[in-house]
Every structure is written in C-alpha cells, then in structure tokens.
Amino acid sequence: MLDKQLLGDFMANISSKDEDAARGPYRYLALHLRFEVDMVAYSMCDFGGGEYEKKELKAYRETHFPLLIERLKNSKPISPAELRKLGRCPMTPEEAAVVLASFGFKRGTYIYLAGSQIYGGNSRMHPFTSLYPNLVTKETLLTPSELAPFRNFSSQLAALDFIVCATSDVFAMTDSGSQLSSLVSGYRTYYGGGHAPTLRPNKGRLAAILSENSTIAWKSFEDRVRKMIEEGQRVHVRGRGRSIYRQPRSPECMCKSQ
Template sequence: MVAYSQCEYNGLSQASVEAINAARGDRKPWTGETARVWRNRGKCPLTPNETAFILQSLSIPKNTHIYLAAGDGIMELEGLTSIYTNVVTKSSLLSGEDFKNMHGNTKAALDYYVSINSDAYVATYFGNMDKMVAAMRAYKGLYKTLFLNRKEFADFTSQGLKGKELMEALKKAHTDNFVMGRGSALPDCFCEFKL
C-alpha cells in the first residue's frame, strides 16, 4: 500500500524510493502541509519498520508467526523481519513456478483466505481488503482483529516522541481504543486491563 499511496515517507532506502516512484507513475506524492495533514489524519499506510515498532509497543511476541498479506513489491521488509523472524509471504509458501504463474487476483484470494482463517489479523491500513477481512472474521466469530492506529502514530511522531516514550504512548492509545470500543483490538495484547 505504501507504494500506491501519495504519502511522503522519510528515511527510506534509495531502492525503495525508486520502486515507490515507479509504482506511482504520474501520481506525485503530496508535499509540505498537505503531506503533513494527510499523514496526521491517519490516511497513510504504515511501512514495515513502523509496523514492527507498533507491534513491539503492543508486546506482540517476537516469535509470533506472521503471514504477510501484501503485494509482491514489498519494500524495507527487513525492518519487520529483523525483529519478527517468523514472517512468511505468498512467494515463500509457493514454489517459484506456482508463484510465477499465479494471477494477481488469485494472489489476493490467497491473502484473503489466510487472513480470514488466521488466529489473529492485524491491519496496517484500512482499505477494501481489510474491511472485507474484518467483516468476515466478525461473521465467523474471530474477534482477534487489530487495526493499528496510524493517526496516533503520526500524531505522536510529529510531537517528537520516540523510543520508549513513543512505545508507551502507542500502547496506551491502542488500549484506550479497545476499552472505548473504537475499532477492534486483540484482547490478549491488553491482559493488564480490568473492568
């Protein structure tokens, strides 16, 4: 999703910047105040680095098995896989020939199937696929669904929070969302909470 958004991302490798620019084509990223406003509204997908940071702040164990339901051109993936080492993708599950011959819609269907049948689902964006997965998981009674709070992440980082202070703020924001019933959350992540 990062490559197809018009969001501005700092600190990416040159290879990632080139891949993002190629995927965007004629669409140029927002800059200046527009970029800041869009990001602070939580409209920008999270990068793998940002996702790993938030998962750590929520005390998601580093040995958790993660199926990454994403497009083929995942950039900066090592920001996630260097911390969460049990990450698998479509291309690692299928033989090279099977993966190569699989159509884009079939790949999306595989992501959807795995996502609705997983023990838990974590969304780094709230696009159409995420909405369909969340709805089907709720229908099936699979309530361990978490939407990472992109707005709070952007707000806290724009305030200059980082490190442990940022992690504590993110954990509190996600816990507050869970307690207040805003969105869905993984109750196991908030085991310290009591009514």
C-alpha cells in the same frame, strides 16, 4: 457450505479445543501491510528516503498517475508532515512492527504477510524482520509449481491471501480502506463469534502518538496503542458511505423476514 468448502476446518468460529487440534502447535498472525510502490507514491508522503526516494516516487507518479499530477496543479499543496498528521500516510513496516510489539506480540510470533511487493524490498523490511524473523508469504510457503497456476491471476493470488488472513488467529491491517482488509475483517466480524480479533490502527491517532517518539515512555506508548486498537475492534452501526464488507452486522445490510 461455501465457507466450509473454501476454508475447511480452519473456520474462525470453531471451538478452541477443536481449533487447537486442527492447527497443531503453531498459531499465527496475518498482516496485510499496504506499502506497495503505487500506494506510497500516490500518498505524496515522505518516508525518510532522501532525495533519491523523492525523485523516484515523483517519476512514478508522473508515469502512472497523470490525473493526480493534473489535480495537484490546481490545488493547494499539503506538506508531507501535514499529510502524516492527518493520517493519510501508509504505515511503514517499521511502524507496523512497533505497533505489534506494543500490543504484546513476541519475537517468536509466526506472521503471514499478505499483499504485493513492499516498496524498498528487503532493506525497507529489515526493521520488521529483525524484530519478527518468523515471517512468511505465499511465495515462501508454496513451491513454484504450486504457485504457478495462480501466478498470472491477481484476483486468485488475492484469494490465497484472503483464505490465510480470514482463518488466522489474529488479523492485523495497516490500511482499513483496502478491499482485502475490508473483506477479511468483515468476514471475521460476521463469522468469528467474537473470537476472531482484528487489529485496525487509526492512522491519525497513531501519527499523533508516534510524533512523541522522542519523549514518550514505552509503557505510555503501549497503553495508548492498545486503547486505540481496542476501540477499533468494536462493532458499530455502519455509517453512511462506509463499507458493508467491513461492517456486515449493520441492520441496513441484513436480510429481513416479512
């Protein structure tokens, strides 16, 4: 009942016929793009912004992450290139756009962008919006008066994103470790009935594929990205220490009758 009250008729597991009638002529993809300044700065990665970007992110770390700075003083530094190879760097908007394109999403795809402000603003988002111009957020969908009651409550703003992402035709994420992505993907796995696809890139494998961008053919790139995504959609038994929100069908977190 709670799910019905929260999500109305836009449940992920309703029949395709009812879904078409409920949604109207437009389908959409929801994307949780984790590229906020705190995540970018904390990652210690290089995003091609030159010395200005390095100084800006260094200053942000010193102000907001003093414990990280102390830890770095007593540890062996890891180069940005190695961090990227290990899959520890946030996906950029440009990389997210290329992944979606390789999976067959066309220019006319309607995309809802969940999350906070993207580091770098419009200039950083330009490669993405050039490829996918039909991009909306809760700030552009709602009027200022509609958004006002939620404005000072981050958890309520996140709840708006959750509703839109959970009920989307396709949900894509750039960081599977985030709380929102875990909750949404878990919900869609549990209630979707196999009809609520979630695209979950493996950043380590993606980094290896992107490292060949000067030599790899587009068809080969498409095939490798699709294989990576398809393997990420499989439901596995939850490993030790893994999120129960992301993998809710695991036997160890299901209620059992006596």
